[in-house]
Amino acid sequence: MELRNCGSSDLKLSALGVGCWSFGGGEYWGEQAQADADQVVRRAVDLGITYFDTAESYNEGRSESSLGRAIRGIPRDRIVIGTKISPSNVAPDVLPRHCEDSLKRLGTEYIDLYMVHWPITPHSIGHFKEQQTDCPSVQETFTALRRLQEQGKVRYIGVSNFAAPKLREALDTGTMIVVDQLPYSLVARAIEHEILPQCRELGIGVVGYMPLWQGLLTERYAGLDELPVWRRRTRHFDARKNELARHGEGGAEEETWQAVLAVRTIARELGRSTAEVALRWTLQGPGISCVLAGARSRQQLEANVEAAGERLSEEVVQRLAAETEALKKKLGPSCDYFEGTANDRTR
């Protein structure tokens, strides 16, 4: 497995990381057996994967606990653990306790990469907490994070879902930020507009999430309506047809399905699976340090690792980009796929 530096920092991540959001199971993902999570993690380490990604909010902490159980017995220096603190918990008087709780659930003495999950704004905080709390200043949050770093509880500091203006604001606190974790796939290319070029220029690594768009970029579904309802909340889908969606927009079903069919056709021509091609395309994105794919089972993990090994020709990369361009245009430059463009939480 290829290891890549995160931008100009010395933090190295495996090009393919394991996304652990489903670990612990819950309303969003349904059941996820601990035995499968154990197998995914152990097999991943055997195959050279080093990076495992979770968050305190995933399944109310059960994702961290499940990952913590799965890594028991694995030498700590073989793995890189990334977790995220919710923006509702970054005030300096509560942040250290949340970090301690994550450390406990993960069963480790330090977090390799500690990220702020979404920008620190009243709007994004509101998504994590029903009751509005005061919004701390960006400066005091990052100062508190640096304190954890000085105490050895955190090795590197990162952000997630920070569009260009928010990343600039975070950097202005004087903090060394090594990663911005952002959505990136053939059906979600908004980061190409501004934040990806900015990260490349600044030497900040981009960790791309949802490369398979939660199963949309596979052969599993005969139509968009077949996707589980929780996975139809993004701006690809008409909000009026799904009460769980909160973006309030009309969707881009036609362009989305055209894009999926085009990727499937190209994959068939190459004798590969749609998931393989989608994953590989994301991995080859310039400036991408790591791509996070969720795997529910050892079989999915192995298929994803195999995909990560095979390069696509430049011609195929360009063709895939051309075939998904109409969708990119339709969805526009907002990197928040779950909220309406006017309420973009990433800016």
Ligand SMILES: NC(=O)c1ccc[n+]([C@@H]2O[C@H](COP(=O)([O-])OP(=O)(O)OC[C@H]3O[C@@H](n4cnc5c(N)ncnc54)[C@H](OP(=O)(O)O)[C@@H]3O)[C@@H](O)[C@H]2O)c1
């Ligand atoms: N920072 C953020 O705000 C943020 C947001 C989202 C995700 N993330 C991170 O990114 C990670 C990845 O995202 P994700 O898990 O939501 O989406 P994903 O990686 O695009 O999709 C994962 C899903 O795709 C299916 N799958 C995986 N490998 C497959 C294969 N080889 N063949 C066919 N289907 C396959 C599985 O679906 P089934 O469940 O149907 O089997 C799996 O649950 C997360 O775990 C999390 O760590 C971060």
